[in-house]
Amino acid sequence: MLNVMTRPPLAVVRQFSRAVFADRLIGDELLRLTMARVSIDPTSSSSSVVDMMSAFLHSWRMAVKERVANPTLFSDAALIDSLPVPPEDSRLLLLMVDALGLQPETAAQVIGLKRDPIPLLHATRNALAVETSATALVVENEPLIAADIRGILDRLGVNVCGQARTAPAAVEKAAANRPDIILADYNLDGNTTGVEAMTQISEVHDCPVVFITGFPDRVLHGDEIEPDFVISKPYTPDNVRAAVVHCLDVRRA
Amino acid sequence: MAAHEKRLSKLQILVTDSELENIDDWRFAHRAENRSSAVRELIALGLSLTEEHPDAAEEKLRLIRKAP
Numbered sequence: 133m134l135n136v137m138t139r140p141p142l143a144v145v146r147q148f149s150r151a152v153f154a155d156r157l158i159g160d161e162l163l164r165l166t167m168a169r170v171s172i173d174p175t176s177s178s179s180s181v182v183d184m185m186s187a188f189l190h191s192w193r194m195a196v197k198e199r200v201a202n203p204t205l206f207s208d209a210a211l212i213d214s215l216p217v218p219p220e221d222s223r224l225l226l227l228m229v230d231a232l233g234l235q236p237e238t239a240a241q242v243i244g245l246k247r248d249p250i251p252l253l254h255a256t257r258n259a260l261a262v263e264t265s266a267t268a269l270v271v272e273n274e275p276l277i278a279a280d281i282r283g284i285l286d287r288l289g290v291n292v293c294g295q296a297r298t299a300p301a302a303v304e305k306a307a308a309n310r311p312d313i314i315l316a317d318y319n320l321d322g323n324t325t326g327v328e329a330m331t332q333i334s335e336v337h338d339c340p341v342v343f344i345t346g347f348p349d350r351v352l353h354g355d356e357i358e359p360d361f362v363i364s365k366p367y368t369p370d371n372v373r374a375a376v377v378h379c380l381d382v383r384r385a
Numbered sequence: 386m387a388a389h390e391k392r393l394s395k396l397q398i399l400v401t402d403s404e405l406e407n408i409d410d411w412r413f414a415h416r417a418e419n420r421s422s423a424v425r426e427l428i429a430l431g432l433s434l435t436e437e438h439p440d441a442a443e444e445k446l447r448l449i450r451k452a453p
Binding site: 157158161200203204205206207208209210211213214335 | 395397398399400401402403404407449450452453
C-alpha cells in the first residue's frame with residue numbers, strides 16, 4: 133500500500149470519513165462539519181496526516197457530545213444532531229490500519245488507545261465475518277487480480293455473483309445481479325471508465341462501491357463523482373476483507 | 386428558443402428525518418406534485434427571494450448558518 137504519511141492529509145481524512153459510513157455524501161458532510169469546528173486549516177500543507185486525523189476524530193467526538201436540544205431545521209446543528217457516534221475503537225483501528233494504511237501505533241495515537249494495538253488489531257481481523265447471503269460484483273480488467281480478489285471473497289464467505297472486465301459489462305451485471313457490494317478497479321483499460329461505470333451503476337442499483345486504485349489521491353478530490361470506499365494498490369487480503377466486511381456492516385445497520 | 390439542456394443530474398443532499406418531514410409538510414400545504422418538485426420549488430423560491438430582497442435574504446442566511 134502507498135505510504136499514507138506522504139499523501140495529502142485532507143485526502144486521507146476524506147477517504148477515512150467516507151470509509152466509516154461507506155458513503156461519500158455522508159462522509160463528506162461529516163468532514164465539512166467537523167473541520168468547521170477546528171482551527172486547523174485543512175488545505176495547509178504544514179498539517180500532517182496524524183494532526184488532521186486526530187483533529188477530525190476529536191472534533192467528531194466533541195460535536196456529538198455537545199449536541200443541542202431541538203436544533204434549528206436545515207442548520208448544521210441539525211445535521212450534527214443526527215450524526216452517529218464514531219465506531220468503537222477496535223473498528224476505528226481496523227479502518228485506519230487496513231483501509232488507510234496507517235501503522236497500528238500511529239492509529240492508536242490518533243484514536244487515543246491506551247492498550248497495545250497489535251493484539252486488538254489481530255483479534256478484530258480474526259473476528260471479521262459476513263452474512264452467508266452476501267453477494268459481490270468484481271470489476272477488474274486484469275485477470276490475475278480479478279482471480280485474487282475473487283479468492284479473498286470466497287474465503288470470506290462472500291458469493292461472487294458476477295465479474296466484469298469492461299464498464300458496460302459492469303453496468304449490465306450490476307443491474308441484473310443486484311450485488312450487495314461492488315469491488316472495482318479505478319482504471320479499466322488505462323482510463324477512468326471504472327468511475328464512469330460506477331456513476332451509471334448508481335442510477336440503477338444502490339450499493340457500496342470499493343475502489344481499488346494505485347492512485348487514491350486522484351479519486352479523492354471532493355468533486356461530484358467519487359467512490360465511497362478506497363483502498364490503494366498494492367493491497368493485501370486484510371485490506372480487502374476490512375473494506376468488504378465494514379461496508380456490508382454499515383449498509384445492514 | 387433556447388437550446389435544450391443536454392442532460393439531467395440527480396442532486397443528492399443530506400437531510401435529517403425531521404427536515405424531510407418539514408419538506409413533506411410544505412409539499413402537501415402547497416400541493417406540490419412530489420418531493421422532487423417540492424424541493425425544486427423551494428429552491429426557486431429561495432433564489433428569487435434572494436434576488437428580490439438581497440438584504441433580508443443575507444440576514445436570514447446568516448441566522449441559519451449560526452443557528453444552534
